[in-house]
Amino acid sequence: MGEETQIARAARKQAIRRKAQRRHSHFYERFSHWSFCNHADAEPIRWHRERWMLAGTAMLITALSGFIIPAWASAMRPDPAPAAHTMLPLALPKALPTTVHAPTVEDWHIVQVQPGQTLSDIFQSQGLSLTDLQRVMDEARDAKALHNIHPGQEFDFLLGSDGSLRGIRFDKDESNRAIVRFDGDKPTMTAQTREVERREHVVHGSIDSSLFAAGSKAGMSNAMVLKLAELFKYDIDFVQDLREGDSFTVIYDDVYRDGAYLHEGEIVAAEFVNQGDRYTAYRFKKDDGSYGWFSEDGRPIQKSFLRIPVDFTRISSQFSAARMHPILGRMRAHQGVDYAAPTGTPIHAAGDGVVKFKGWMNGYGNFVIIQHNSSISTAYGHMSKFANVKLGQHVSQGSVIGFVGMTGLATGPHLHYEFRVNNVQRDPQKVTLPKPEPLPGVQLAKFKSQVVQPQLARLKALDANVKLARASGRNDD
Numbered sequence: 001m002g003e004e005t006q007i008a009r010a011a012r013k014q015a016i017r018r019k020a021q022r023r024h025s026h027f028y029e030r031f032s033h034w035s036f037c038n039h040a041d042a043e044p045i046r047w048h049r050e051r052w053m054l055a056g057t058a059m060l061i062t063a064l065s066g067f068i069i070p071a072w073a074s075a076m077r078p079d080p081a082p083a084a085h086t087m088l089p090l091a092l093p094k095a096l097p098t099t100v101h102a103p104t105v106e107d108w109h110i111v112q113v114q115p116g117q118t119l120s121d122i123f124q125s126q127g128l129s130l131t132d133l134q135r136v137m138d139e140a141r142d143a144k145a146l147h148n149i150h151p152g153q154e155f156d157f158l159l160g161s162d163g164s165l166r167g168i169r170f171d172k173d174e175s176n177r178a179i180v181r182f183d184g185d186k187p188t189m190t191a192q193t194r195e196v197e198r199r200e201h202v203v204h205g206s207i208d209s210s211l212f213a214a215g216s217k218a219g220m221s222n223a224m225v226l227k228l229a230e231l232f233k234y235d236i237d238f239v240q241d242l243r244e245g246d247s248f249t250v251i252y253d254d255v256y257r258d259g260a261y262l263h264e265g266e267i268v269a270a271e272f273v274n275q276g277d278r279y280t281a282y283r284f285k286k287d288d289g290s291y292g293w294f295s296e297d298g299r300p301i302q303k304s305f306l307r308i309p310v311d312f313t314r315i316s317s318q319f320s321a322a323r324m325h326p327i328l329g330r331m332r333a334h335q336g337v338d339y340a341a342p343t344g345t346p347i348h349a350a351g352d353g354v355v356k357f358k359g360w361m362n363g364y365g366n367f368v369i370i371q372h373n374s375s376i377s378t379a380y381g382h383m384s385k386f387a388n389v390k391l392g393q394h395v396s397q398g399s400v401i402g403f404v405g406m407t408g409l410a411t412g413p414h415l416h417y418e419f420r421v422n423n424v425q426r427d428p429q430k431v432t433l434p435k436p437e438p439l440p441g442v443q444l445a446k447f448k449s450q451v452v453q454p455q456l457a458r459l460k461a462l463d464a465n466v467k468l469a470r471a472s473g474r475n476d477d
């Protein structure tokens with residue numbers, strides 16, 4: 001009992017210390033984009049901010065005494081001052097007195113994993129032996145966190161006055177902390193659940209120069225903007241299709257642990273209006289426990305087929321009923337599209353399917369056919385070589401099946417791509433691609449009532465606010 005409260009007290013103290021540290025680092029992470037949005041000399045200012053943070057109390061006293069400040073102020077650039085002031089309230093929270101009451105304080109030593117370090121390096125740096133490491137491993141053998149350590153991860157050590165290992169604690173995963181103690185009758189491992197919380201943000205942006213600029217203006221990190229672009233990449237070509245006036249509304253979350261920022265979360269719901277067309281994506285936890293993103297009608301965001309299965313430089317020949325064949329020198333239908341690309345460029349499976357043919361085919365050279373369902377197949381010709389796929393193998397959309405070349409009848413390296421419906425070639429650029437199947441009945445109903453309805457209301461509410469703000473002439477959008 002006594003030991004338990006002691007552990008709890010120590011843990012609380014630890015949590016407070018970490019909270020302060022994390023808030024601190026969170027600040028820089030969140031606002032790091034300022035440094036490249038603004039001027040290049042932001043770096044030294046940030047250093048000053050950091051010192052303000054670390055020396056919070058000392059600076060406060062200094063500020064109160066009031067006579068050193070003018071000297072400092074002249075040494076610093078004046079413009080960042082407002083930002084620095086907003087930092088002060090972030091210094092240690094009200095909970096501080098609880099640590100003062102703690103009668104005994106265990107001196108846990110926090111060690112942060114450096115790049116290239118192994119767990120045994122860390123143990124040795126604490127004057128511990130491989131036997132100690134083995135004891136920990138024996139006690140916490142199911143903890144994956146010990147088998148795959150990464151830089152930045154923390155291990156806290158409790159050492160006896162003789163330098164012997166009395167305890168170690170570490171994060172097993174995002175929300176679970178393991179505490180292994182060796183100072184009792186026998187080794188013990190206890191788990192401590194940490195409060196993990198997702199905080200949501202609702203933002204709206206309007207494109208005037210670039211997606212990144214708009215995202216940044218709306219308060220999104222570049223990583224979150226990339227996630228947004230990734231969600232809509234099947235519908236919108238962000239390089240060619242984006243127009244001034246396009247807009248987006250996004251609900252996304254950030255992950256906090258014990259009240260401190262831990263890492264970026266995911267997009268919960270998003271709406272993108274591109275050239276007047278509206279696209280939506282909602283996160284939904286499927287019956288199998290995995291998450292997926294679905295449009296408002298419950299169809300997966302990811303389409304069944306990639307329109308173009310290769311990163312091409314130009315279209316060297318379109319689909320046509322009849323054209324002059326460049327090698328044969330006579331009129332012949334061209335039943336696919338030729339995408340010119342350098343030899344060796346990877347070719348991707350346009351959709352999920354099974355490899356129905358892999359080998360040499362007259363004219364086509366090295367050739368692959370993928371059967372996607374009972375009626376649709378796609379074909380890929382002139383490959384320089386095949387990827388490591390076997391006949392009959394299942395391939396998923398986007399997986400590499402071969403590489404661009406000019407085997408067979410070809411005048412230069414390109415992919416000859418065919419889209420066949422019931423073995424008849426259709427124009428891959430124009431054929432209506434089948435829509436992916438929506439969620440099955442029960443899940444669809446759940447998706448609509450539990451996800452779309454509430455999230456759509458939030459998206460609409462923000463849209464309405466933005467419009468209202470525009471109408472009333474506020475220019476803070």
Ligand SMILES: [Zn+2]
Binds near residue numbers: 334337338416
């Ligand atoms: Zn061709």
